[in-house]
Amino acid sequence: MVYDKDESEITIEIGNFPDASARSVALKSYIGEDGEAATAVPGGKLHRYVAVSFCLLCILQAALNISLRLALSSPQNIDASCKNLTERDNLRRINFAHYFNQGWVYFHDSFYYISSIKKTWQDSRDDCLQRGADLIIINSKEEQEFTRRYKKIMWIGLTDRETEGVWKWVDGTPLTTSFWYFGEPNNYHGRNEDCIEIKYHDNGNSWNDVVCENENLWICEKKMAL
Numbered sequence: 392m393v394y395d396k397d398e399s400e401i402t403i404e405i406g407n408f409p410d411a412s413a414r415s416v417a418l419k420s421y422i423g424e425d426g427e428a429a430t431a432v433p434g435g436k437l438h439r440y441v442a443v444s445f446c447l448l449c450i451l452q453a454a455l456n457i458s459l460r461l462a463l464s465s466p467q468n469i470d471a472s473c474k475n476l477t478e479r480d481n482l483r484r485i486n487f488a489h490y491f492n493q494g495w496v497y498f499h500d501s502f503y504y505i506s507s508i509k510k511t512w513q514d515s516r517d518d519c520l521q522r523g524a525d526l527i528i529i530n531s532k533e534e535q536e537f538t539r540r541y542k543k544i545m546w547i548g549l550t551d552r553e554t555e556g557v558w559k560w561v562d563g564t565p566l567t568t569s570f571w572y573f574g575e576p577n578n579y580h581g582r583n584e585d586c587i588e589i590k591y592h593d594n595g596n597s598w599n600d601v602v603c604e605n606e607n608l609w610i611c612e613k614k615m616a617l
C-alpha cells in the first residue's frame with residue numbers, strides 16, 4: 392500500500408498473485424466481505440465490537456440504576472417506610488411504658504419483675520406466665536450478678552422435677568452455666584429439693600436447691616431487645 396501525499400490517495404499493491412482469482416481473494420480479505428475497508432490491525436474489528444458492546448452494557452446498567460433509585464425513593468415508598476417505622480416505634484414505646492409503670496426493671500435486653508409476696512415455685516411461675524413472662528433464666532455472669540443485687544431469697548426458673556439430677560430451665564433448655572453455692576445441690580437430709588432459689592447473696596455462687604413447696608419471693612423475666 393502506498394500513500395501519495397500530493398495526490399491524496401491510497402494505492403493498494405495487490406502483489407504478485409499468479410492468477411485473477413487469487414488476486415480477488417486477497418483484495419476481498421483486505422476490503423472485507425461487507426465491502427468496508429478492513430483495519431490493518433489483526434482482530435481490530437473484534438475489539439471495536441467488544442468496546443461498543445461494553446459501552447452499551449454500561450449505559451443499560453446506568454439506566455437500570457437510575458430507574459431503581461427513582462422507584463425506591465418515590466414519595467409513596469418513603470411515606471410507607473416512615474409509617475411502618477413510626478408504628479413500630481409507637482408499639483415499642485407503649486410496651487416499654489407498660490412494663491416500667493408496673494415496676495419492671497430493664498437490664499441487658501430483658502425486663503425483670505421482683506415479687507413482693509411469697510409463693511411456692513409453681514405458683515410463682517404461674518404468676519410470671521400470667522404477666523406474659525416466665526421465671527428468670529440465668530445465662531450469663533452479668534445476669535447472675537444482677538440477681539444478687541436485690542439481696543433477697545427468690546425462686547429462679549430452674550428445676551429437676553422431671554428427672555432427678557437433670558436440671559432444666561423453664562424454656563426446656565439444659566443447664567450449662569451454673570452458680571451453685573458450695574455443697575449444692577444436695578437434696579438436704581434426703582429431701583426432694585427440686586427447685587432453685589437464689590439464697591447466698593454475698594457469694595457469686597448463690598444457688599441452693601430446696602423443696603418446691605416452700606414459699607419464696609420470685610423473679611420473672613421478659614425478653615425484650617431495644
Ligand code: 2F8
Pocket residue numbers: 574575577579584599600601
Ligand atoms: O432448708 C433447706 C436448706 O437447709 C440448709 O440451708 C439453710 C442447707 N444448706 C447447707 O447445708 C449448707 C441447704 O442445702 C438446704 O436446702
Ligand code: CA
Pocket residue numbers: 575576577578579584599600601
Ligand atoms: Ca439444698
